[in-house]
Amino acid sequence: MIDQEGRTLVVETAGAPEPDWVSRMADEVIEAAARRGSPRIVCASGLSPSGPIHLGNLREVMTPHLVADEIRRRGHDVEHLISWDDYDRFRRVPAGIDPAWEEHIGKPLSAVPAPMGSPFANWAEHFKAPMIAALADLGVPHRGVNQTERYTGGAYRDQVLLAMRERARIDGILGRFRTKKKDAPDSDDEDGASGREYYPFKPYCSACGRDDTTITAYDDDTTEMTYTCACGASETVLLREFTRGKLVWKVDWPMRWAYEGVHFEPSGVDHSSPGSSYQVGGLIVDEVFGGEAPIGPMYAFVGITGQAKMSSSKGAVPTPGDALEILEVPVLRWLFARRRPNQAIKVAFDQELHRLYDEWDALERKVTAGTAGAVETTGHVRAVTTAEGDLPRTAQPVAYRTLASVVDITAGDPAQLERILAGLDATPEGARPRLDKAAHWVASYMPDEAHTRLRDEPDAALLASLDEQDREAVAMLRDHLTDDWSLDGLTTLVYGVPKKQAGLPLDVKPTDELKAAQRRFFVVVYRLLVGADTGPRLPTLLLAAGPERVRRLLGG
Template structure:
């Protein structure tokens, strides 16, 4: 983080500490290569996004230090199609392509040139919505173009070195005839039953038991040979000169893929492992089930964007250290998440007090939560419609966003405020319709419901009608109306328990609801009077 970003004069956020660590470990230079990637085996889910956003945060921190950054995103679409996700159409058609390259599997939606391309383009478009720009590298194109043939040759020539490194972390050693490559059969285009791979004089021979074919591939011209993951990863580090790449905790353990890749890149490719950062998993609370592309139980970035504004999605991730697991809420805690975001935003703009360290951290997290790549924040604090209150306003107006806007017309000052209102309203409405608990939802009654107030309750309702008719314009705050309603209760010797359930039943046919005085003021005099018996 630049020296002038906080009064302490040094980095404050984990992304800034990581950027400084990269410069210290790799050396101070003008440009750095940061990497991430995934296999498009199915719809890319929100859990995968943690790696992507982790790299983006570090990229921004490096750029803030004046460095050029190349953020490469590798699509491992030359991997094998091993399982048909349950949420895909044309299940039987897709099963015909099992064990072939994902890139050769057709798009079951008939929208893109392949199954892989469908998943890739969808994710690329989604991350753009949250301010992430990547340089995509499609590994099938790289392998088939012969880009990695020298890397493959080095792996084959150092077969024993690689086997020794891998065997140190295996319960049983690799077979004596194991080779650090996989081959897609020339005849059936599958790789799952390939045997007797041999390498000699630049040629790779193999037997395919799936179809009975025996073939030979010339390493100089082949497009059918690729490296397995534990060898492919370090090879690409060396080829792309990667300076930083994070990994999940499943890759981070001793003997995990990062551990072995670190040795292989040094011993085989004469390169050094990039600076590494472990990230933990992220889950969704209130949507049900573990995210998995292969099972089809997934929540995507687009799904989360239906609940949270784009800056908030970034802010949620930036608020946690990378090695801390957390859950993104779809349940009632959505309300709290919005309240927390608004509170932090007020800290940033000095609208709420906080100690220096807390304010500085809030500012830095808010900076890297912006969609623009330069971390510049708006000069004025954006309009903050309370999510809870907005939900009430929307329900009072039967979900009509344009009518709900009338309640905020005096507070919306500029285009940024318009965007905030529009985005937050759309998300509040979607959340109400899909995830809000039943006791949070209501609908204003179209007509007076059938109720039977007793004599004192009837007297109270008559007095309330008189109050609303005569004093509505002089009631300036919710507190004013609240106090007057209590005075009316005392006049007829009733308690809140005698009146509040009755009023909620009249208004929304429920026993309870939003704070009654504010609720009445928001609904409006005419509409309330029309419902009072």
Template sequence: MKADWVTKIADRVEENVRQNKGENATVVCASGISPSGPIHLGNLREIMTVHLVAEELRSRGWTVDHIHSWDDYDRLRKVPKGVSEEYAQYIGSPYSDIPDPFGEYDSYATRYISDLVDSLTKLGIHPRYIRQSEAYRRGDYVEQIKQAMRNRLDIFDTLAEYQNLEGQKQTLEERRNAYYPFKVYCDQCHKDITRVTAYEDETARITYTCDNCGHNDSYSLYDKVEGKLVWKVDWPMRWSFEKVDFEPGGEDHSSPGSSYTVGQRIVKEVYGWQAPYFVGYAFVGMGGRSKISSSAGTSATVSSALAIIEPAILRWLYARRANNQAFDIDYGQGLLRLYEEWDGLVRQINKGVASEVNAKLFERATHTVSEEISYAKNTIPFPVLTSVLDVTQANEEQLLRIASQQLNAAEGQDVTREQLEPRFTCALNWVTNYLPDDERTHINSEFNDEAFANFNAEDQASIQMLAERLESSWNLAAITELMYSIPKIVRGLPVDAAPTNELKQAQRSFFIAIYMLICGTDTGPRIPTLLLSIGKERARLLLTPSRNGDNGQSAYELTAH
């Protein structure tokens, strides 16, 4: 079998670990996110990339430590959509110290961290979480900070090689002498709009001035760590501290002068360690036409995706695309096609006819080394569920009755909602929150005499016959059979007549006639599902011609005499 992208990355990581650490070492794979706001599907790509590689290595017998850093000690840069503009007062303060905008969590950071942790748990992803605000303030990195401060001039020289000097007000030498790779959070205003003015290595004392409020102060790193290394030093510092073997990043991180390029040098020259194996990953976004979209200010968050996509299917979406391949997750009608594609894969797996590539993808999507990932075992087609929920206005009893027929449940053994999960809830959420109003199925309130008058005689007769036979055929299988046999009967053909182009056109004309009478359009949900969804009485009302109409009488005569 041709190796997929996960296998190829795992091969390289494995090779590097053997060379740098030895055969029995723990492989450290790292991911990290700054909880600056709602955490979206692009962020998930970093974690999922690490998780899938870590799982591949575990399956080979390696002990793997997947660490995930919450960069909650980063500064707030801007106020995200959906948060009061009053929060502009916190720009420059660490996320961990900003109050939750909605008063439910102990901080701004915890709100967005908690939402993603819940989602990752559903996806079977369980990293070792590190909150950087806690790690810094505990003093975990004091020696590493001191190392950076001692080497501040060398670090400046490395960074300067990649900087554009245009527009700089100070000379290179002035900037070099004033440079310290550490940003203090001011004791007075709690912002990082500060400048370190002196550092004493023996006592680890930092002296600073705040350009925001004018406060001047000093403290020893041995007493507290109110601040953090600048990003291009912080990242390589943590590689050395955690002994990281693999960490991906956005494609912009690997361009010339980027964080990874600079970090490779700093981790070696300052910390005496090697950079981890790195791959860039491409963008993942929100696509499709739906009631809400990212352009309208609604983020394509991981939790929003899991509200409409089964966990195993979401894993599958990330596993089947190479890390450098961008893609969108469709929140519109494309979601229905996604479910149909997944169901096709499940059928292949159950029949034992899936290719090696697809079988491996299915395994990555549905299992980790320690657990099975949730997906619907009773696979009622997602379009059927959404159609019924749409037409019945989310009538659960009606849906379960139709689902029981779809699954051929035994008499007295009706399907329960729990047996349809997690798909039932995904379908309900999609119909409720994402199906545009102009794509909903409209159901007529009375018989459409005008439309009926425009049907040809065969379609009128077919409609009348359908209305008459609904009583004795009121189940999914019988209505389905009826749909295809009626056009044959009306034309004097046996019900087992072989399909011809002419017969197929006749059946299509009949289906359009039904849609026109029920929905007022020439398309709609599958007709058997549609009829069962609206109920027997309403179906008969909409399909039975008015007795005071000539066309209704002629249709009746054509079928009854």
């Protein structure tokens, strides 16, 4: 059962307990850690600050976060480690950045200057900062590991020397999965394969700072290493003292598994397929570093709806920070908690966002009423709390689509917002942060054609052209506007006018004929108010416009 503090998240049903995917994975990780005799459980993520860290990367973080959080709720010693791969090479200049930055390609990300105007010391720090801020907002505690500091500080010295001693063994493991010949023209790939002797280490050149280097000689006994660079430089160093370089990726990753004692680290499809870095890494960590591969479920990628509009306005794929400008923290967490890692997720930046919020609000009502299913309830708890406590929530959650319509129609006027929210039994402060999220969505992502603009003056020609039925219906609406000036009252009114015209009671079940009459009536009202056949929900539109303006536009 879930206790009052939300500490246990396997919910009892009428039959057997029904755990969600997080609980099942937590069980596996706890068991693996116990088998390995580990005093602390380590869940890990890896992020590369090579450019804006996009929203899809959030799954790399949220999957281990949710598992670590469940383990922590159960009272175990656990940490979530996030490895910042800021010692990786700078590969390409992202869109929107000065092409002059191409001169830094091949340098470590931490050695590349930050984009023009940035307050940060280097490229990596510039792109790490927004992600770190988003994780704080999302309630994701973690220990950040800076790979530049690890390598240049000599933390991995023994592991690098071991990998170089065992290079033939590593080359043999990699060779089982290589699909191209070692003497092929393009054989220099990410596992360090080349036409010469294989070396799992890549130096950064002391002259130009890039990794366009080739090791030409290495002595295991003395650790003397000679390398040349495409810039023309050559250097002979003692690797036991040299810290300007790193292991190639397919060796670096399993080395870190062993070094950090990682028990759980998911990876994307590209790292989880046969012959990929996860499969190869499992052999290398076992046969070379004496460690064990973590439990590593594959996760599906995160899709975006409405991305085209975002790309045109921002010139980049959306980031977690972008998502948090329009989504409340619990809703974004819920997207990851309710789907198994191998299930696709779509984050909406278009009007599908309204449907997502409708689903969330429906879940909240079910949880409050005690009618939600076990897994639904568990997912909700994971969204609104962590082991550390409650996360910020909107105290008066007015429907997102309603808030968006109201903000749009009133152009965000504070006095108008306060007036309209009062009719919804809410205040601007109580409706935050959802109100601010909806306002940002309206300003940044609402399609141009979806914006609503009330007429300034009544359409005299249209009013004069109405037939007797439509004129009567408009008069009934106009005369009873303030009978119950609330969203529920206006909803009853606009659906009830055609019923009254037909001599039907208000609680009658709609027939096809009645629905057609209602549609006809709605079109007339929309044309009189906004000059179009459709618009936001009519009760919301009336509430936002105010009774005086509505009466005037309806000919009163």
